Amino acid sequence: MIIGWRLLIATIMQPWIDFEKQKLEKIFTEKKDILDIGGGLRLDRQKNNRFDPARQWLNRYLPSVNYRILDKVADYQPDIVGDIHHLPLADQTYGAVICIALLEHVEDPAQALREIYRVLKPGGYVYAYLPFLYYYHPMKGYYNDYFRFTEDGVRHLFRHFSQLELANVRGAFETINNLYPGKFSKLTGPLAVLADHLFRKVRSKQTSGYNVFAVK
Secondary structure, three states: OHHHHHHHHHHHHHOHHHHHHHHHHHHHHHHHEEEEEOOOOOHHHOOOOOOOOOHHHHHHHHHHEEEEEEEEEOOOOOOEEOOOHHHHHHHOEEEEEEEEHHHHHHOOOHHHHHHHHHHEEEEEEEEEEEOOOOOOOOEEEEEEEOOOOOOOHHHHOOOOOOOOEEEEEEOOOHHHHHOOOOOOHHHHHHHHHHHHHHHOOOOOOOOOOOEEEEEE
């Protein structure tokens, strides 16, 4: 019963999950050359520091696309080793770039966006996630944790793109709940989601972060 309740909340009451699925499916069906900077999709256990089973539905598209992972270190066997501030790629190389939970960990997010824009083909897509009200999460020896982004900040970073869509991740109450570590937040999470709906805070600007879809 508890599992069914949580599944209902995850699939029906959290619109940013649908946003992510729709945009990633659009990328993998409409673009052939896809660059995943930082490997944020976490599709391959051999090329990531983590693995995300929730995104394994994308594997069915991999035989039809040129999907490549870029990381700044060779530790996790990326396809390309390079710094997002100075991508080792020619102009207009990729049809789509994925950049999930990465821009808070780089020293100059604006420069990173300029490089992403440069390597995208005209009409190319970007899918990204940027945190706002989110806990401190560096990984020692791999990356630091520098920045958080308001909606205004996200729109400013992506201002050169021709189209931009945002979906806030978590409502205000669930965002507060997510800041508490451990089992407590998992137990109270469903109540926070209900509170967001009851008080119309699902699309609050007081959010954990933003899923972003942009077109060059």
